[in-house]
Amino acid sequence: MNIQQKNVLLFDLDGTLVDSAPDLALALNKTLRQLKQTEYSQQTIRHWVGNGAKTLVERGLSGSANISEQLEPALVNDALGIFLQHYQDGLCIESTLYDDVKEGLLILKSSGFRLAIITNKPAVFIQPILSALGIGGLFEILIGGDTLTERKPHPAPLNYALEQLKVTAEQCLMIGDSKNDILAAKAANIDSVGLTYGYNYGEDIATYQPQWCFDTFNELLAALQR
Numbered sequence: 001m002n003i004q005q006k007n008v009l010l011f012d013l014d015g016t017l018v019d020s021a022p023d024l025a026l027a028l029n030k031t032l033r034q035l036k037q038t039e040y041s042q043q044t045i046r047h048w049v050g051n052g053a054k055t056l057v058e059r060g061l062s063g064s065a066n067i068s069e070q071l072e073p074a075l076v077n078d079a080l081g082i083f084l085q086h087y088q089d090g091l092c093i094e095s096t097l098y099d100d101v102k103e104g105l106l107i108l109k110s111s112g113f114r115l116a117i118i119t120n121k122p123a124v125f126i127q128p129i130l131s132a133l134g135i136g137g138l139f140e141i142l143i144g145g146d147t148l149t150e151r152k153p154h155p156a157p158l159n160y161a162l163e164q165l166k167v168t169a170e171q172c173l174m175i176g177d178s179k180n181d182i183l184a185a186k187a188a189n190i191d192s193v194g195l196t197y198g199y200n201y202g203e204d205i206a207t208y209q210p211q212w213c214f215d216t217f218n219e220l221l222a223a224l225q226r
Ligand SMILES: O=C(O)COP(=O)(O)O
Pocket: 012, 013, 014, 015, 049, 050, 051, 052, 053, 056, 118, 119, 120, 121, 122, 178
């Protein structure tokens, strides 16, 4: 289907609209320090973002994107609680919208597109981050990694969005930076856009074959408006 025939845009959050890695890294390193574990650079932690808070904490404790089988569940549990508190206390200190996101979303909204957020981060953080960055009132629904029992790359959050918005898969476009977004979209029969500037574990998003790839938010905007 042609990209101009889409009228419902399902946006991923981290790495797509918001460069949230600085604050995720700050909170993770505070957690690791408190637990007397090794800390990591923001550059390293960027490659660990994308599967929600618990996985990020497990990767931090493992020092790798591959989670160690030796991790103690009690340590993970403690670390997750500490991390969520630190992140809550500093949700938007260094996080920023990517270039042209605010202006672009306002144009899309006023041109009649319906907008939704489908992220893997805990739902409780979504609205405060959107509000802090000045894009709080634009989205009809906000779906987090804990809204349902399944999260991206599972198609459930996308199917749930279709139900809530009462729209068809054909009307929708999933827009994300990570393979989780593209795989979830394919499993839900929704066309997708891969944005190349976010976090995808250091991999090229084109490898996952979204229908379209763009290097900037403005290129996406231009394609939707053409
Ligand atoms: O917080 C994460 O793990 C990633 O969230 P995202 O799904 O918005 O990219």
